[in-house]
Amino acid sequence: MSGAAPFRRPGTPRPLTLAAAEAAARPPRLSFLTTALPPGALDGAELLDLLTGRDDVVSWVHEGRGLVGLGRALVLGARGAGRIEELRRAWRATVYASWWRDPLVRPGTGPVAVGTIAFSDRSAAESVLLVPEVIVGADESGAWMTTAVRAPVGGAPGAGGAPAEHPDHGALLAELLETASAAPEAGADRGRALVELGALDEADWRAAVDVTRERMRAGEARKVVLARDVLVTPGQALPTGTILGRLGRAYPSCWTFAVDGMLGASPEMLLRLAGRRLTSRVLAGTARRHPSDTPSRTAELAAWLEGSEKNNREHALARASAIEALMPLCSVVEAPERFLLELPNVLHLASDITGVVAGDTGALSLVGALHPTAAVCGTPRGAAGRIIEEVEGMDRGRYAGPVGWVDWHGEGEWCIALRSGSIAAPGGPVRVFGGGGIMPDSDPDDELAETRAKMRPMLGALGALPIAETGRK
Numbered sequence: 001m002s003g004a005a006p007f008r009r010p011g012t013p014r015p016l017t018l019a020a021a022e023a024a025a026r027p028p029r030l031s032f033l034t035t036a037l038p039p040g041a042l043d044g045a046e047l048l049d050l051l052t053g054r055d056d057v058v059s060w061v062h063e064g065r066g067l068v069g070l071g072r073a074l075v076l077g078a079r080g081a082g083r084i085e086e087l088r089r090a091w092r093a094t095v096y097a098s099w100w101r102d103p104l105v106r107p108g109t110g111p112v113a114v115g116t117i118a119f120s121d122r123s124a125a126e127s128v129l130l131v132p133e134v135i136v137g138a139d140e141s142g143a144w145m146t147t148a149v150r151a152p153v154g155g156a157p158g159a160g161g162a163p164a165e166h167p168d169h170g171a172l173l174a175e176l177l178e179t180a181s182a183a184p185e186a187g188a189d190r191g192r193a194l195v196e197l198g199a200l201d202e203a204d205w206r207a208a209v210d211v212t213r214e215r216m217r218a219g220e221a222r223k224v225v226l227a228r229d230v231l232v233t234p235g236q237a238l239p240t241g242t243i244l245g246r247l248g249r250a251y252p253s254c255w256t257f258a259v260d261g262m263l264g265a266s267p268e269m270l271l272r273l274a275g276r277r278l279t280s281r282v283l284a285g286t287a288r289r290h291p292s293d294t295p296s297r298t299a300e301l302a303a304w305l306e307g308s309e310k311n312n313r314e315h316a317l318a319r320a321s322a323i324e325a326l327m328p329l330c331s332v333v334e335a336p337e338r339f340l341l342e343l344p345n346v347l348h349l350a351s352d353i354t355g356v357v358a359g360d361t362g363a364l365s366l367v368g369a370l371h372p373t374a375a376v377c378g379t380p381r382g383a384a385g386r387i388i389e390e391v392e393g394m395d396r397g398r399y400a401g402p403v404g405w406v407d408w409h410g411e412g413e414w415c416i417a418l419r420s421g422s423i424a425a426p427g428g429p430v431r432v433f434g435g436g437g438i439m440p441d442s443d444p445d446d447e448l449a450e451t452r453a454k455m456r457p458m459l460g461a462l463g464a465l466p467i468a469e470t471g472r473k
């Protein structure tokens with residue numbers, strides 16, 4: 001055990017856990033209260049500092065802004081092919097049945113649920129939408145707090161109903177800041193982390209790449225994204241919030257996320273929907289780099305990647321399939337030239353696609369339409385999905401699935417859960433994932449090295465890399 005108690009305010013009832021289909025039919029009633037935090041209220045603390053030393057946390061932080069949360073007021077769960085649609089309906093019904101007060105009305109204020117969705121329709125892993133008991137958010141205009149509690153029985157639904165008792169936001173923030181400053185320093189690792197093989201060892205994974213190449217050469221698919229996993233036991237029990245702080249400091253331009261034990265620092269924004277405007281970032285095509293590379297070495301790598309025929313083909317397939325998926329949903333789609341995205345562990349070919357969503361399609365419906373993209377599954381989707389299932393030898397769980405948040409009117413932000421791992425029990429071992437797009441002319445050794453580079457953010461945060469390779473500051 002990590003020694004850090006999960007967040008639980010005295011007197012709060014057990015979290016309400018419901019199957020999404022049941023919640024859609026008989027929605028739970030929550031009460032949400034958002035208040036602005038006064039300027040300077042965070043007292044110099046970063047959002048992720050509020051999670052240090054804690055388990056049962058949620059996170060969605062990019063360049064120091066976003067949402068962090070604690071506890072669970074409600075958990076909605078679903079499995080199978082209809083999981084995203086069931087969760088969407090359940091959340092919509094919950095919002096309709098709930099009371100809230102939100103004087104700010106900005107993205108991320110008011111009722112918000114965070115979610116993590118299994119990659120495959122056939123996964124044994126549950127897909128969830130979770131409402132934290134407390135959220136602290138920050139954007140360029142300031143910070144806020146939202147609390148969620150169960151609504152009293154009898155009040156009318158909707159924003160006009162009876163408010164429930166909410167904790168005092170000022171006192172709650174003071175308590176969070178105090179616990180954060182008392183939490184042990186996140187820097188040093190005491191013991192050595194143990195890294196064990198996952199579903200396939202390295203030789204078997206290279207053989208899986210071989211088989212995949214053969215099947216592609218025979219015409220079965222044009223691109224297939226294969227992944228592998230390792231099991232990491234940190235040298236000391238690490239609370240989830242402590243791991244997140246390390247990820248956020250080492251990879252600030254990524255989205256440091258955590259929902260229900262799935263956590264990581266993803267560079268790939270599946271979609272952001274705000275004011276009907278949609279943004280989606282497609283990453284495909286990768287060069288590995290080392291944190292100690294000189295600028296001229298990085299420039300060489302960048303030139304190699306931008307000129308690599310194989311990587312450009314791989315990127316073009318992923319980009320085209322994202323545009324194709326968005327066209328029927330948007331009145332306008334724009335896809336400017338691809339660019340180079342630099343991260344501490346890898347360089348990627350990247351395309352930022354923007355659009356204006358037609359009608360009232362919400363973020364979760366768009367997630368359902370886009371997932372799984374060619375960047376994490378392949379082209380054509382059906383054939384690539386079959387090959388993955390047959391050769392990868394594992395259930396991906398929520399790895400490479402959508403992770404993000406949705407608000408009261410269906411807008412929100414969703415990434416693809418990459419550079420990630422899953423924790424089954426607080427303080428316990430972490431299953432870390434990494435994958436890469438396989439093309440008919442891929443080299444299995446290169447692809448294996450690429451998966452290692454993509455595991456580096458998580459391995460570094462778990463103390464399983466030499467310190468020089470962590471990118472940690």
Ligand SMILES: C=C(O[C@@H]1C=C(C(=O)O)C=C[C@H]1O)C(=O)O
Pocket residue numbers: 225227268283284285286348375376418419433434435436437438454
């Ligand atoms: C599959 C992963 O990454 C994806 C595959 C990429 C590639 O093959 O070049 C690049 C970015 C991601 O879309 C992963 O990080 O595990």
